[in-house]
Amino acid sequence: MSALQLPPVHLYTANAGLLAHWRHGLAGHCRLQGHDLWKPPAEDGSVSLIDLHLPGLPAVTRPELWQEACPPRLVACSAVPHDDEGVAALRVGFRGYCNSWISVDLLPRLVLAVANGELWIGRSLLSRLMLSVAVQPASGTFSSNWRRGLTDREQEVACLVADGASNKEVARQLGVAERTVKDHLSHIFSKLQVHDRVQLALHVHGVDAHHPAP
Template sequence: MSGKRHFLVTGRDAGPQAPTLPPPRWLQAFPDGRVCTWATLRAGVRPGDTVWVPVTEPDWEAHVRAFVRERADAPVVVLSPVPQDAEGLRALDAGARGYVHLLAVPAVLREVEQVVRHGGLWAGPELVQRLLAATRTLLQRQPAAARELVDLSQLSEREAQVARAVAAGKSNREIAAQLCISERTVKAHLGQVFAKLGVRDRVQLALRLAEAVPAARSPAEPGPEVSP
């Protein structure tokens, strides 16, 4: 069988109880997705498959950490009914490549899958801000000569504006509103930014720009500066 598969872990062993059904939006995003236990997952997962783990499952954090140690070739995305920064940090620390709302729309879930399958990291804007804050603290402790600055000169003016907005933690919708362009155009610019700067996702871009933004200025962006 070819193609990448999706597994939603329930953590429950098969028994007389009614089977656990995937969230409707997750099933819309991945019609061929499979519900499994941790035991059946280990027996059936293949490199490149994506594993989705709700935080409502018992000991999800320990299970994710153990699974990632065994199978780093199958990215894990943690699903939360009430996303919180602290919980998201725990998920990423356990080795998950993504942290997203349990009821996210199918289009977002598919986008998350593409990002993590290509080695990227997916997290919400608030969590990005916390990661950036921690990174800035570490960068300030490094000698200036040891810091790797990002060359923004290879970006167009609009691409640089989009890149800085991402570094500020803004969503595509917020960037589109600030720059008076469509979300589709934002995605197109962001794809060019990723390719030119050699980064895989929004988080990596934001971390790379954390030190570079103050040092490399481009023409002023339209609209007020807003911190999400």
């Protein structure tokens, strides 16, 4: 893989083997800085990979401990990931949740995605979030205002995707090509200023984008 232009990355872990794994995947792509104790990074555009077993790290299940300690672009890394922990991490402001030992080939893509404002989560957690927001009652003004500026077809696509449909399922239901669905989604993301399907679902269902429902 050719070197990507990535922002600086902070690596928070006390596990020497894990630190070496992360460095192996990111070396040559960005400036790296290791930390074996928790201290919130400066809001300087960097991305942080955080081992959830790091000494002194507040538990993600204690949101009150993260109110002033969760700058943007943090990725929670767990040796034994599970959806409940992933939801908790997203609720306190993390922008990604993954296995600590994620493939070294995926590490640069993870950092790039989070740096660009996207969420990085697995399929199981994505499905859970999509289902949870689909059954939430609308709140605030998002649910009544998000349609403004979208064509009728874009609104149809947005509603189906927000309810968890894949591009292939949307294409089948609307009788269009999958490529057409992708084009519609690109326009929808741009118009609504969202970066991914989860943010779109939260937007459509009127759920605060920083606090997805458990």
